[in-house]
Amino acid sequence: MLPSLNKKQNMIYMPLKKCIKLFLILVIPILLGSPGFGQQMSLQSQFLMNEYLINPSVAGYDGYTRINLSGREQWLGLPQSPKTHIASFQTRLLNSSYIVRKNPIRKNALRPSKMARVGLGAMIFDDRTGLISRTGFQISYAYHIPFQESQLSFGISAEGYQFKLNKDGVELNDPNDPFYLAYDFDVFVPDANFGVSFITKDYSLGFSVHHLFQSALKLGNKGNNNYQTLRHYFVSGGYKLQLSDDWLLHPYVLLKSTNKFNSIQADISTTLFYQNTYWLGLSYRTPKFIIIKAGLKIDKLYIGYAFDHSMDNLSKYSIGTHEFSIAYKFGGSIRRYRWLDHDLY
Numbered sequence: 266m267l268p269s270l271n272k273k274q275n276m277i278y279m280p281l282k283k284c285i286k287l288f289l290i291l292v293i294p295i296l297l298g299s300p301g302f303g304q305q306m307s308l309q310s311q312f313l314m315n316e317y318l319i320n321p322s323v324a325g326y327d328g329y330t331r332i333n334l335s336g337r338e339q340w341l342g343l344p345q346s347p348k349t350h351i352a353s354f355q356t357r358l359l360n361s362s363y364i365v366r367k368n369p370i371r372k373n374a375l376r377p378s379k380m381a382r383v384g385l386g387a388m389i390f391d392d393r394t395g396l397i398s399r400t401g402f403q404i405s406y407a408y409h410i411p412f413q414e415s416q417l418s419f420g421i422s423a424e425g426y427q428f429k430l431n432k433d434g435v436e437l438n439d440p441n442d443p444f445y446l447a448y449d450f451d452v453f454v455p456d457a458n459f460g461v462s463f464i465t466k467d468y469s470l471g472f473s474v475h476h477l478f479q480s481a482l483k484l485g486n487k488g489n490n491n492y493q494t495l496r497h498y499f500v501s502g503g504y505k506l507q508l509s510d511d512w513l514l515h516p517y518v519l520l521k522s523t524n525k526f527n528s529i530q531a532d533i534s535t536t537l538f539y540q541n542t543y544w545l546g547l548s549y550r551t552p553k554f555i556i557i558k559a560g561l562k563i564d565k566l567y568i569g570y571a572f573d574h575s576m577d578n579l580s581k582y583s584i585g586t587h588e589f590s591i592a593y594k595f596g597g598s599i600r601r602y603r604w605l606d607h608d609l610y
Contacts, residue, residue, distance in 0.1 A: 306475060306497055307337065307349040307392045310548065310556045310571035311590045313517060313536070314610045317355050317386050319499045320460035320473040321405040322420030325357030325384025330596040339573075340583040345395040355386035356596070357409075382409050386422070401426025403458070415465040422458045424475075427451065428482055454480045456494070471501040479524075496524040505609075513538040515609060534558075538609060553577045560590075567592040567610055 309318055315333040316323045333353045340346040358381040384407035392399040405422035430450040460473030475497040482494065503517035519532040529551075536546035536558065546558035553576040560569035573586035592610065 307347070307351075307390070308339070309335070309337065309349075310532075310550075310573055310586070310588050311335070311558060311560075311569050312519065312532075313503075313515075313534075314560070314567065314569050314590045314592055315353060316471070316501075317353055317388070317405070318351065319475075319519070320420065320462055320471045320501070321386060321403075321422040321458055322407050322418040322460040322462045322471070322473070324355040324386030324405045324407040324420055326407070326409060326416065326418050326462065326464065328357045328596075329594045330354075330356040331592055331594045333590065333592045335588065335590040337586065337588040339586045340579065341585060341587065342583040346583070347392070347394040349390065349392045351388060351390045353386065353388040355384065355405075357381065358383045358385065382411070383407070384409060384418075384420070386420075390426075396431045398429045398431065399426045400429070401454075405458075415463065418462045418464075420460045420462075423455075424458060425453060425455045428454050452482060454482060454494070456480050460499075466505075468504045469502065471499070473499045475499070498522050498524070511540050513541070513609075532556075536609075541609060544609070565594050567594070569610075 309315075312319055315331075315335065317333075331354070333351070335349075335351045337349040338346070339348065384405075386403075386405035386407065388403040388405075390399070390401060390403075401424065403422050403424045405420055407418055407420035410417045428451075432450050455478065456475075457477045458473065458475045459477060460471065462469065462471040464470075476494045477496065479493050479496060498521070500520040501518065503515060506514040506516070508514055514535060514537055516535040517532075518534075520529055521531075522529045531551045532548055533550075534546055534548035534556070536544050538544045542562045544558070544560050546556075548556035548558065550556060550573075555574045555576060556571055557574075558569065558571045560567065562568075567590075569590040569592075571586075571588040571590075573588070574580065575583065575585070
């Protein structure tokens with residue numbers, strides 16, 4: 266963690282050059298993908314409640330219009346621990362065209378078709394770690410190709426965020442320090458993401474790439490002060506196992522890595538659903554994290570909670586991570602595919 270530099274909060278004082286050096290040594294690897302899969306992108310334990318966060322091709326995939334809100338307080342108990350807040354929207358466009366409905370008894374007839382192939386998504390986010398914040402947006406376009414009982418989807422998104430180092434947390438002995446004045450602590454970073462997914466009644470597969478442009482973080486006007494973001498890759502897969510009329514089991518795997526491929530992080534989870542209304546899940550995230558998830562559905566409202574517990578030395582200093590998610594879904598009656606009969610989230 267980057268030491269605090271605010272006297273009122275018992276922060277550690279040091280010369281500015283040492284502070285900047287520590288920032289470059291400790292924080293930049295975290296943001297740009299260190300061994301162990303650095304946290305350049307915010308973690309999400311309830312990504313199944315909103316897969317759009319990791320794959321733009323999911324926007325509108327099931328025909329619903331949905332609004333998602335999530336808040337994550339990570340490593341509580343540590344000073345200036347990571348905090349992430351996200352709001353997203355996604356929908357499937359309607360189409361008033363007509364298609365041929367086959368009828369084995371009577372002649373084929375034209376029936377109105379409401380389902381179009383285009384999905385749209387949007388997201389705003391605020392991610393803060395210590396003195397660093399990323400505040401930005403994402404807009405997405407998805408194209409869905411339906412088959413008899415499956416669907417192939419492609420999606421692309423444009424992203425931009427303001428990368429900022431909070432100068433208010435830095436106290437200088439010399440306000441005119443040239444090393445300090447050489448740095449730009451507030452830069453805008455544009456980028457793009459791509460994803461593809463395939464779903465059936467029983468299983469789903471997905472692949473996505475974030476930070477396609479590998480945009481540079483130009484922290485100063487010196488030649489050696491530019492740092493490039495890394496591409497992040499996500500591979501996912503899940504299966505729905507109907508245990509009985511009331512119970513359904515949903516195992517799921519998410520693999521994450523950067524374009525250096527020096528480390529892969531895995532989320533291996535299983536969630537048990539009761540009457541598609543209540544759920545309880547357990548996940549293991551490498552290297553040593555256990556995640557407990559629970560939630561319920563109230564009409565069109567979905568409420569979820571996750572608790573992350575570290576099994577290494579971090580648990581001595583942190584009381585864990587809490588994550589809350591809320592989703593509101595509507596408009597599915599005339600848009601969704603009937604073979605998607607397991608409405609889980």
